[in-house]
Amino acid sequence: MFTRYCQGLALAVLVIASAGIFGCAQSELPLSDQDASHHGDTITTDSSGEHDTKVEPDTKVVIDADRPDRGLPDVHTPVGCTNTQDCSENGQVCDTRSGRCVAPCLSDANCAPDHCNNDNGLCYACVTDGHCDEGRCDAAGGTCKECLNRADCEDGLACSSDGRCVICAANTDCIDGQAPVCSTPTNTCVGCVGAGDCAAGELCHPDESRCVQCVTEGDCAKGLCHEGRCLGCVENADCGQNQVCDTAQSVCVQCVATSDCPSGHCRPSDNTCVGCFDDVQCPGGACDLNAGVCRDCVNNSHCGSLVCSPNYTCVQCTAKSDCPLGRVCSSLNTCEQCVVNSDCPLGRVCAANNTCVECNQPSDCPSNRPVCSSNVCFQCVNDGQCGPTQRCFKNLCHEKGTSVCTSDATCPSESCHPFVRACTCDWPSSSQCSTGQVCCFTFSGPICRLSGDCN
Incomplete structure (x- = not known):
């Protein structure tokens, strides 16, 4: 950029616009070569023979014609600014991109090949999207970019902060669980960028951007x-x-083959030595996969018509529902008539053999049959359980001296005399009489009496 210095100015300020070179007024003359020589190489001659002084764009130059150097620059310093209010001379505006005061543009002609933003009087590479061969115009910076937001990019791509369509601009753009983090230098989804992206005890591999041990x-x-x-x-x-090394997993285990086990088999699911891991390893039984041992049964399917108990044996029952109607399940896993008294009908009790009986003890019997013998209630089973003048016969108490009977069935001889109500016998044999009785020959015929009652 060149600036021409002119004679005849008492004091002038020239601002070099970025779009061109200002010439001298018609009443003013350019400095001569001799004048310029006073200041070394700051004066150059262009092809027209006119003299120009090199000055950086947007540089303030103060020219004083009263000095012996006849108006050559006294000051050559940029004017800084942060906003247009900092630029008070000749309607200048602040170009915040360079931080300098510049002359405002009026049209694209002042900015060629760039374009004039009429809103702020500055030249930009673009002002509208139409100024971009492709992509969008970022009005804030006046530059063409590939995108301004996600909608400007193809599906699945995001818009980066510098206006490029990329795989990701933030972690939320990364939906792959194996690569949930957006690496901003490359705008790609990776496993991690730091240890904070990894689980406890893991590191972020600096070259591979993935969480590792x-x-x-x-x-x-x-x-x-x-x-x-x-x-x-x-x-x-x-x-x-x-232990042996499982080279496929690079871990120490109990076994990788059955030959590594002192007994049993090597279970491949967890590389441990067990008694079994398949039913075929348990002839006549089943393999308990949890414990790794052979059992008689593991579930009911192994027991046919029976059921599998908690002890892994086939039994009749483990609950009442396993038994036929009217039966209950005992502690021995068998279906029985009863286990407790409440399992029996009214007036019956449960005996030790799990059957419902009349009694287990005298208190279970009625008062007229107070003796419990073989789970049956009787009036008596021996004479001591009868009155002092009575004797026990056929579990009933009778007065002594008689052999009272009520029917043939109550006599050992199976014959009851119909008139005297005494058991008959084959005199002189007493084999058909009860213990303690003898066969006596009476007017009513031979009947059984106590041995002292025959006279």
Whole structure:
């Protein structure tokens, strides 16, 4: 940019506009070569023979014609500004981009090849979108950009702060769970940019931008870092006693094959030695997969018509619902008539053999049959349970001296004399009489009496 200095000015201020060179007025003459020589190389001659002085654009130059140097610059300093109010001379405006006061433009001709913003009198590369070969015009900065917002970009792209369509401009643009963080230097979605993006105990790999267990060997307790993962082992020697190295997972385990187990089988799901992990390993039984041992049964499907108990054995029942109607399940897992008295009909009690009986003890019997014998209530089972003048016969108390009977069934001989109501017998044999009786020959025929009652 060149500025022409003119004679005949008592004092003048020239501001060099960025769009051109101001010439001298017709009544003024340009400085001569001799005048210019007083100031070294600050004067140059253009192709027309006129003399111009090199001055930086937007530079304030004070010319004093009364000095012996006949008007050459006394001051050569930029005028700074932050707003147009800082520029008070000759209607200048502040170009905040350079922080200098400049002459305002009136049309695009003053700014070629740029364009004049009539709102602030400054020249910009663009004022409207039409001034851009492609993209949008950023009115705030007067520059053409690829985008101003997301809508200007293709689907799936975001608009960066510097006006480029990029993969991401913020973390919210990253929807892949494996790469949830936006790396602003590259505007790409990555796994992390710092340790704060990773889970506790993890690091952000500086070269791969992903969360890892380790970056160097020193990050691992055993000093084995491979592809961002701390390895537990690479060979069996790296593992403790009774362990081997699972080289596929790089961890120490109890076994990787059945040959690693002193007994049983190697369960592949967790690399532990167990008694079984499949029913085929339990002949005649089933494999309890949780415990890794063979059982008689694990569920009812292994027991046919029976059920599988909590002890893993096939039994008749584990609950009343497993038994036929009218039966209950005992503590021995068998279906029984009763377990407690309430399981029996009224007037019956539950015996030790889980059957409903008349009595277990005398208190279970009515007052007219107070003796409990073999779970049945009787009037008596021996003479001591009868009155002093009575004797016990057929579990009933009778007066002594008689062998009272009511029917043939009540006599050992199965014959009751119809008139004397005494049991008959084959005299002189007493085999058909009860204990303590003998066969007596009477006027009514041979009948059973107590041995002292035959006379």
